[in-house]
Amino acid sequence: MWVVTAILALLGASLGFAVGHTAPRAQTASTVILVTPLDGNAFYPGTRGEQLVNLTTEAQVLKSDKVAAKVIESTEQGSDPVSLLRQLTTTVPPNTQLIEIAFESNDPDAAVLGAQAFADAFLEFRSDQAASHLEGQIIGIREEIEKLTANMGELSEQLGKPNITAFERTTLEAQLNAGASQIASLGARESTLATTRIDPGQVVTAASLDRAALLSLRELLVFAGLLAGLGLGMLIMVFMARSNKVLRGVEELKSFGVNALRVLNEAELSGGEAKGSIPTLTRNSPKITQFRSELLGMVQNSNRRVLLIASADDGCDFPLSYNAVADMLASAGLKVLVIDTTGKAVESGNTAKLPGIGEVLAGQSTLAEASQSSNQLLCLIGQGELIKRYENGLSSERLNEFLISAGKEFDAVLVIASDLNLSITQWLVSVIPTVLVEVELGTTKRKDVRAAQNVCVSLAAELRALLIRPVNSPQTRHRPRPDNGRAEHLSTGVSGSKTT
Template identity: 25%
Template sequence: MRTPAARTLADYGIIARRSWWLIVGSVVLALGAALAYTAMSAKVYESTSAVLVLPTATDTAVAGARTAGQVNLDTEAQLVKSTEVAQAAADALGESDATKLAGRVSVTVPPNTSVLEINFRGADPESAQAGAAAFSEAYLDHRRDGATASLDNAIATGRLGLDSLNDDITGLEAELAGLDSGDSRRTAIETDLDELRRQSGELEGEISGLEAEQEAVTPGRIINDPVAPESPTSPNAMFNLAAALGLGLPLGLMLAWARHRLARRVWYPTDLVDRCELDVLGSVPKSVRFQRREVFGAYSPGGRVFSQLRNVIASQLTDDQRVVVVAGVAPGPAASVVAANLATAMARAGDRVTTVAANPSTTVGLPELFGTESVPGLADVWSGRVDLSETMRAAPRQPSLTVIGPGAAARAAGPTSEAAAETFTKLAEAGRFVVVDAPPLSCSADAQLLAGHADAVILAVQSQRDSISETAAAATAMRQIDIPLLGAVLLPSVLGPLNNVPLPESRSLDLPAARRSGAQGEQVSADETPTDSLEAVEESCPTQAAAPARAAEPR
C-alpha cells in the first residue's frame, strides 16, 4: 500500500488539478490586485546625473575605506544628501522643505570609479531632471566652498605671519641705521635681518602658491547631464505583475493543499490511498454515464473497468477462495453496482458465478439490475421457508450467472453467522464464485458478519458522497475481522437512475392494491417495500414458491 510518504509528483498534480479553480482564482485575484495597485499608484519619474569627483587640497586618504583613492566616495555620497546641500538645492528649485527633498535623492558609486550617480525622483519628467541638476550643482558648489574656505584660512594665517616678519624686519632695519659702522652689534643685526628677509620671501611664496591653488580649485564636474525621463520608473507594471504571480501561485497551492487535507468527503482515488489507507482496485471515470438500471456492456468504459477488476481479484484469490463480499460505506446503490458488474465480468470470463443480494436497504439492488425476481430470496432461505436452490435465478443475458434476491422478509430478520456460513459453503462447493452485496458499514454490522465467512472483502465508495471518516472507519472495521481487504472501487458521484428508488413495475404484485392503482409513475421510499415475514413455503419449483410468498403479504 502506498503511504503519504511515498507520494509522487503525479499525486501532487492530481491535488492541484482537483482544486485548479482555487489556484487560478488566487492567481487572478493577485494579478487583479497588482493591476489595481499599478493604476492607483502615483507615477514617479527618475533622472540621473553623473558627477566626476576630483581631489582637492583638503582631501586626505581614509585608512580602511571601501573605495580607493584620495577621495572617500562613500563620504561624498552621504554629503550629497546632507542638510546643507539639500537646502542649497531647495533654494535653487524654490522648494521650502529641504528634508523632504533630500528623501527623493539616492546616490550610487559605480565600482572602480570616482563617479557619483545622483538620482532624483519627481512627479513629472521636468521636475526629476531639474532636481538631479540642482543637487549636482549644489554638491559641487558645497565641495568648492569647502575647499576654498580651507585655502582662505591658510592664506589668512600666512599673511598674519608675513606681517609679523615684516614688522620685525622694519624694526631691525631702523636699529641698524642708527648704529655706527664700527659698532660690534652691527654684524649680528645684519645676520638676523638676512634670516628674517629669507623667511619673509618663503612665506610670500607659500601665500602666492595658496592663492594660485585657490583660483584653480576644481572639486569635480558633471560628466553626464540629467535628461527628462520618457517613462516612469514607478509603478512598474511588469514587476508588480511578477510579484503578484509569485505570491498568488504559492497561495493558491497552499489553499489547494489545505482543501485536500481538510476535505470531508472522498473525491479522488488519492483520497482513498492517502487518508483511508486503502488500495484502489478500480475507479469508474466521471465521464461514464449511468443511463439505465443495468450492468455495463462488455466493451463500454465502465465494463472495461470491471473486467480489469475481475482480473485483479482473480489473481489474488486461490483456488479454494471463492467468496467475495462487496460492502458499501453509506446507504445507497454503490455496493450493488459493484457487485453486479463484478459478477457480470466474472461470468463473461467464463466463470460460474452466483451473486447474492444481502443488502435489503439499497434503493436499487441486484434484482433490479439483472431483471430477476427478488422473492423468494436469501432471507426466506435463512428463515427456513425455502431451499437455497429455489431462490437461484439465472440472469437473462448471462447463463453462467445466477442471482439470489433479498427475499420478502429481508428487512424483518437479519443474517446469522451459522446461516451465512452454511449458505456460502454450499455455493462455493458447487464450484462457483460467490459475490455478496452486503449492507453498508455505516449503519449495519451485517457486512462484518458476512465478511467473516468470506475469502475477501471489497469496499464500494461513491465519490463526493461517502465521507472520508466513514470510509476509513469501514476499512478499519473490515481489517478487525482478519479477512483480506483487497481494496476499494470508486464510483462517480452521479449514478443517474440508480440513485432513485425503483419504480413499482416488476414487483407491483408485492405492493398493496391501493398503491398499485394510484402510483404507477410515483417513486416510493425503500421503507415501503414488503417487509413482513412469510409463512413457510413447501419445497416446490421457484414459481410455486413465489405465489404463497406474495399471497401472504398484507393487503
C-alpha cells in the same frame, strides 16, 4: 473549463492592475559629474594638484549629511537628510573621474530636481572645502608675515643704537636681510594662493529622467496577474481532467493504494467450455485459488465476518461482482448469507412473496422465514421493506445486532448495496467497516473511486479491495426457482478472479 480559466485570467489581470494602480510609481533621474583634483583640497592636502583623487571617498562625501543639508536648503525638498539620502544612489565607473548620481522619487519633477541638486550641492561643498583650506593657509601666511615684520622692527631699533659694535651691526643687518627675504617669499606664496582658481568639477550630463522600461510596474503586475490566473486555471483544468478521467487499466487503480482484484467472466473461468455450461468452481485454477485466498483473508480479518459490496459508479443498480464473491466463499466450504439491500440483484419468487431484510430488522419476520436457500452453503435475503423502514428511522443498532446474530450462524455475510453516494448505503457502511467497491474499466472515473475512498474514511470504514467488473457481463437479475420460490445457485453469471 476554458470559461473558468478565462475568468481566472481576467481576475488575475484585474488584481494586478488594481495593485499597480495603487502602488507608487517611482521615477529615477540621473546625472553625471566630473570630479577634478583641487589645489589645496581639504581631503588631500599633501598631494599635488595634477594627481587623481580617490573617487570612492568623493562618492561617500556626496552621500554625507552635510551635502544633503545643502540640498534641503536649496530646494526645500524634505526636511530629514537621512530619508533624503535613501533616495540617492551613486556609482563610480572604473578608470574614470566620473560619479553617476541617481535620485528616485514618485514625482518625476522632484526626481530631476533632486539629482541636479545633489550634483550642484556636492560641487559647491568641494569648492567651499577647498576655499576654506586656502583661506586658512593665507591667514597663516599673513600671521607669519606680521611676526616677521614685528621682529624686523625690533632689529632696526637695535641697529640704530650708537653704542653697538661693528660685529653686532653686521649680525643685525644679516638678520634684517633674512627677515626681508622670508617676508618676500611668504608674500609671493600668499599671492599664489589668493589667485588660485578653484575647480571642484562640473556637471557632464544634466539631470534627466531615465528612459522608461519596456513595461511599467503597472503593466508588469497586470501581466503577472494574467499569468497567475492562467496558471491557476490550467491547474484546475488538469485536476478536473484527472478527476474526470476514465479508468482504463489496472495500473491506474494501483495509484489509490488499494488491492485490485479482476473478476473473471464465465468464458475465462470455464476455460473454453460450451456456452451455457456451469463452470466448476472447485477447479484448482491459480486465478481462482488466489482470488479465493484474498476473500478468505478479508472475511477472517473483518469485524463479524461481514463484507459490504457496493459500486463506485453513480446510478448503478447493484454490483455484479457479488455473484463471484459469494460463489468463491461457498466453494471454500463457508456458509454464506447474501443480503440484497438494492431490491434488484435477486427477484422474489412468483409463487409466494417472501419477507426481506426490512421485515427482519423491524422484528416482523425471522431470518429463517426470510432467507432463500439455494443449497446448504448459500442463503439470500431480499430487500423487503428496508427502504421504508430506513426512512422511518430504522436504527443502526438494530442492524448491528442482526449482523452479530447472523455471524453466529453463518461463516460470512455479504451485503449487496448500490453506489456509495446514496444515504442508505452510507448508513450501511457506518455499521459494516469492511467494504469492497466494484469498478468497471472504461466506465468508472477516478473521481468516483476517490469519492468512495472519502466515504469510507469519513465513516471509519476500510476499503479493502477494488473489484474489477468482468468484461461483457450484462447486469442480470437472479431469478428464483419456479417450484418453491427459492433462488437459483448464484453461479449463473460470473465468478473467480485474479489479483492484479
